[in-house]
Amino acid sequence: MEETIVDINLKDKEEYVINMGPQHPSTHGVLRFETCLQGEKVKWIVPHCGYIHRGIEKMSEKLTYPQMIHLTDRMDYLSAHINNEAVALCVEKAMEVEVSDRVKYIRTILAELTRIASHQLWWSAFGMDLGALTTFFYGLRDREKILDIFEETTGSRLTQSYITPGGLMHDVHPNFQKKVKEFCKYFRTKLPEYDELLTGNVIFRERTIGIGYMSKEDAIDFGVTGPSGRGSGFHCDIRKIEPYSAYPKVNFNEITFTEGDTYHRYLVRIKEMWESLSIIEQLVDNIPQGPIMLELKAIKAPKGDFYQRVETARGELGVYIVSDGAPQPARIHFRTPNFSNLFIINKISAGHKIADLVAISGSLDLVIPDIDR
Amino acid sequence: MTREELTTLITAKYPDIKAGTMKKYPEFIVPTDKIHQLCRELKDLPETRMDYLFGETAADRKDGFHMVYFLTSSTLGHCIMLRVVLTDKANPSVDTVSDIWRAAEYHEREVFDLFGIRFNNHPDLRRIFLEDDWVGHPLRKDYKDSFTLVK
Amino acid sequence: MYDFAPLIDSINTWLNGHLSPLWAGIVSMVLLGVAILAFYAVLGLYLVYAERKICARMQNRLGPNRVGPGGLFQTIADLIKLLLKELIYIQNADALLFNIAPFIVIVASIMAIGSIPFAKGLQAVDLNIGVLYILAISSMGVIGVLIAGWASNNKYSVIGAMRSGAQVISYELSVGLALLCIITYAGSMQLSEIIKSQEDGWWLFKGHIPAVIAFVIYLIAGTAETNRGPFDLAEAESELTAGFHTEYSGIKFAFFFLAEYMNMFIIAALATTLFLGGWLPFHIYNFTFFNNLMDYIPPVIWFFTKTAFVIYVMMWFKWTFPRLRIDQLLALEWKYLLPISLLNLMVISFLTLMQWHF
Numbered sequence: 001m002e003e004t005i006v007d008i009n010l011k012d013k014e015e016y017v018i019n020m021g022p023q024h025p026s027t028h029g030v031l032r033f034e035t036c037l038q039g040e041k042v043k044w045i046v047p048h049c050g051y052i053h054r055g056i057e058k059m060s061e062k063l064t065y066p067q068m069i070h071l072t073d074r075m076d077y078l079s080a081h082i083n084n085e086a087v088a089l090c091v092e093k094a095m096e097v098e099v100s101d102r103v104k105y106i107r108t109i110l111a112e113l114t115r116i117a118s119h120q121l122w123w124s125a126f127g128m129d130l131g132a133l134t135t136f137f138y139g140l141r142d143r144e145k146i147l148d149i150f151e152e153t154t155g156s157r158l159t160q161s162y163i164t165p166g167g168l169m170h171d172v173h174p175n176f177q178k179k180v181k182e183f184c185k186y187f188r189t190k191l192p193e194y195d196e197l198l199t200g201n202v203i204f205r206e207r208t209i210g211i212g213y214m215s216k217e218d219a220i221d222f223g224v225t226g227p228s229g230r231g232s233g234f235h236c237d238i239r240k241i242e243p244y245s246a247y248p249k250v251n252f253n254e255i256t257f258t259e260g261d262t263y264h265r266y267l268v269r270i271k272e273m274w275e276s277l278s279i280i281e282q283l284v285d286n287i288p289q290g291p292i293m294l295e296l297k298a299i300k301a302p303k304g305d306f307y308q309r310v311e312t313a314r315g316e317l318g319v320y321i322v323s324d325g326a327p328q329p330a331r332i333h334f335r336t337p338n339f340s341n342l343f344i345i346n347k348i349s350a351g352h353k354i355a356d357l358v359a360i361s362g363s364l365d366l367v368i369p370d371i372d373r
Numbered sequence: 374m375t376r377e378e379l380t381t382l383i384t385a386k387y388p389d390i391k392a393g394t395m396k397k398y399p400e401f402i403v404p405t406d407k408i409h410q411l412c413r414e415l416k417d418l419p420e421t422r423m424d425y426l427f428g429e430t431a432a433d434r435k436d437g438f439h440m441v442y443f444l445t446s447s448t449l450g451h452c453i454m455l456r457v458v459l460t461d462k463a464n465p466s467v468d469t470v471s472d473i474w475r476a477a478e479y480h481e482r483e484v485f486d487l488f489g490i491r492f493n494n495h496p497d498l499r500r501i502f503l504e505d506d507w508v509g510h511p512l513r514k515d516y517k518d519s520f521t522l523v524k
Numbered sequence: 525m526y527d528f529a530p531l532i533d534s535i536n537t538w539l540n541g542h543l544s545p546l547w548a549g550i551v552s553m554v555l556l557g558v559a560i561l562a563f564y565a566v567l568g569l570y571l572v573y574a575e576r577k578i579c580a581r582m583q584n585r586l587g588p589n590r591v592g593p594g595g596l597f598q599t600i601a602d603l604i605k606l607l608l609k610e611l612i613y614i615q616n617a618d619a620l621l622f623n624i625a626p627f628i629v630i631v632a633s634i635m636a637i638g639s640i641p642f643a644k645g646l647q648a649v650d651l652n653i654g655v656l657y658i659l660a661i662s663s664m665g666v667i668g669v670l671i672a673g674w675a676s677n678n679k680y681s682v683i684g685a686m687r688s689g690a691q692v693i694s695y696e697l698s699v700g701l702a703l704l705c706i707i708t709y710a711g712s713m714q715l716s717e718i719i720k721s722q723e724d725g726w727w728l729f730k731g732h733i734p735a736v737i738a739f740v741i742y743l744i745a746g747t748a749e750t751n752r753g754p755f756d757l758a759e760a761e762s763e764l765t766a767g768f769h770t771e772y773s774g775i776k777f778a779f780f781f782l783a784e785y786m787n788m789f790i791i792a793a794l795a796t797t798l799f800l801g802g803w804l805p806f807h808i809y810n811f812t813f814f815n816n817l818m819d820y821i822p823p824v825i826w827f828f829t830k831t832a833f834v835i836y837v838m839m840w841f842k843w844t845f846p847r848l849r850i851d852q853l854l855a856l857e858w859k860y861l862l863p864i865s866l867l868n869l870m871v872i873s874f875l876t877l878m879q880w881h882f
Contacts, residue, residue, distance in 0.1 A: 304394065320428060
């Protein structure tokens with residue numbers, strides 16, 4: 001535990017400290033790694049966050065639950081649908097109401113599309129972190145198709161605010177099913193390109209295999225979830241542990257590896273895209289009819305404590321609501337995946353080169369607004 | 374372990390721990406001085422093996438600050454919620470559990486930053502989001518902001 | 525056909541006839557300087573344009589297409605922008621070294637152009653140690669890079685500069701050894717002589733497998749020497765923001781930028797001259813009609829086509845591969861390329877000694 005304490009009195013004359021961030025291309029946002037280097041070798045890292053702390057939890061205390069949905073988009077902006085769903089589910093469970101199967105199916109399809117879109121962007125940016133600039137455009141080419149589907153149905157491309165306590169804002173666009181099926185067909189032909197461009201590349205494998213080893217015990221101890229945790233063999237997929245929405249109705253595998261290095265964290269995400277495609281294909285043809293919004297007199301949680309876990313593209317998102325029975329929560333807490341995933345970086349990248357630090361932080365797939373909230 | 378089994382296990386050892394009312398996970402209200410000991414046992418006991426702390430936060434309630442801990446076992450799959458009520462609102466403090474779960478170290482820094490709850494024996498208790506010279510702890514209900522966007 | 529020597533000679537005679545020898549020398553030098561600078565600027569800008577178009581093609585994009593037809597004037601617009609931009613001075617930087625570094629880099633690349641043969645007779649100086657000269661001059665650029673990194677007073681810049689130093693010093697060996705293979709074959713360091721020795725076939729084809737190995741090693745090491753991807757560790761924008769030129773702005777940054785492209789051109793031109801027959805046309809043994817047809821294409825076009833091909837291959841590398849790590853980069857040179865080069869040179873010396881090449 002001592003290694004996290006900032007010790008500016010450097011032990012060695014050859015050590016020096018550089019600040020990676022808050023404006024640095026590879027921290028993907030305003031995060032600062034205070035990094036001690038000896039030559040090219042990383043001695044220790046202290047992450048400093050808070051540069052984009054907006055007090056979402058404080059603001060939410062003054063907002064009603066449907067209003068709060070719009071703030072949750074802004075946490076992990078790459079998993080906006082899933083964040084919306086987390087709050088919606090928590091409030092619905094608190095009110096002891098259940099949405100129709102139609103809503104559940106649509107929510108699950110949107111969540112899996114979000115997961116694919118997020119992994120695509122991560123794949124693009126990860127390639128860039130390693131200096132393969134072409135991956136960025138391949139990933140965005142396919143992500144565009146998903147954003148088009150979102151735009152048609154929800155009206156916006158990034159922060160959709162579409163899933164709301166009690167159901168959905170409105171029904172999906174008539175083209176939704178057709179577009180989603182088209183996308184699945186299209187992406188099944190394009191996903192192998194990702195492997196050709198990066199996975200099989202000898203430089204890429206040299207750069208990632210055996211780099212940034214995270215043991216399963218460390219992953220559990222630090223609470224590293226999502227693909228980063230599953231790369232180490234931590235079975236932490238909430239879709240399997242506490243199934244919600246339409247996940248009990250579909251067959252899919254939880255992708256885990258035991259190697260725990262950067263390469264296997266990468267592989268988990270590539271394979272998850274295949275799994276997400278299969279989930280979507282199982283659901284999209286069978287969307288039942290039903291109301292898209294429950295008829296509720298007022299959306300307010302009863303007095304008590306409520307907790308809901310969902311699986312975002314980056315790991316476990318927990319929503320903890322303390323309610324006094326008012327339309328606003330007395331306290332809402334978001335246990336965000338990136339907050340827990342971030343702090344292991346010192347442990348897994350100390351001793352590696354500075355170029356590996358970039359690869360490792362890329363493989364943890366950090367979204368900074370989600371850390372700071 | 375089911376809710377009943379957990380309740381018998383914990384209340385047999387610690388008679389002053391009472392079961393709470395949360396529906397989703399079995400909840401226990403723990404006295405301030407017992408929390409560290411209980412957490413250590415929950416992690417080490419072979420029948421509980423709560424090795425994964427998936428949430429730790431606080432809430433400002435009328436009777437004091439409520440520290441809540443959400444624990445689960447990555448092997449056995451059962452969850453539990455622990456609640457500690459810190460009645461001393463002026464100077465709240467509780468023992469850290471960061472020596473049991475590393476994840477707690479950062480959750481506790483966040484709670485310290487936003488609620489001002491001190492964690493005894495914490496290795497690195499600094500503000501995590503706000504600047505070091507920030508006055509006050511924003512998530513307290515009595516926190517006065519110079520401007521508020523939402524009234 | 526297409527011999528530039530008479531033209532150059534006539535200009536020379538005309539100058540000497542009208543002016544005193546001293547002034548004739550000065551005027552011809554100025555003319556040459558202006559010609560090379562103009563050539564340098566135009567070529568540099570259009571290499572940048574070519575890179576942007578090629579990388580756009582590889583990335584499913586269109587690339588620049590707004591300024592001028594097909595975006596042809598985009599880089600000129602960029603240059604004007606860079607010229608007009610403020611030059612930012614760093615407070616605690618070493619002012620003299622900070623300002624001098626971009627000039628060292630760009631002067632090194634301009635000087636190297638002087639002895640590249642573009643066509644028969646179209647060569648500023650035909651030194652008898654042309655290859656050595658180009659190697660020596662082009663590796664001077666790294667001094668500029670080191671100075672730039674050091675003088676910027678920025679840790680990222682120093683890391684970038686040190687990486688660049690380690691990289692160029694290492695890869696210089698492989699470049700030199702690969703070129704030495706052809707020098708051994710041709711028996712001369714004079715570039716015009718080396719081209720003359722390829723009249724009956726390019727060294728890549730008539731030098732057996734060792735020449736092919738030398739060519740591949742030269743391409744890899746040459747790419748590394750120009751600090752381009754996948755060996756762009758000195759810049760490595762995802763790790764070091766922009767490496768050694770982080771603190772430079774405006775036209776000084778443009779100097780580094782242009783020099784990188786011109787170094788790539790020099791490496792490609794050298795590859796063309798030594799391995800691909802320089803400005804010589806492509807001939808196939810005994811296909812007289814085809815060979816005559818090829819002869820009609822001017823040698824300048826042959827030279828630039830071959831160079832463009834080599835440049836394209838180098839751009840292809842950059843836009844396909846991830847970046848290497850510094851230890852992997854040095855391991856590649858010292859553990860693989862250098863031993864192979866040395867062995868290769870021994871095989872070629874043996875072949876030359878036994879007169880077994882064509």
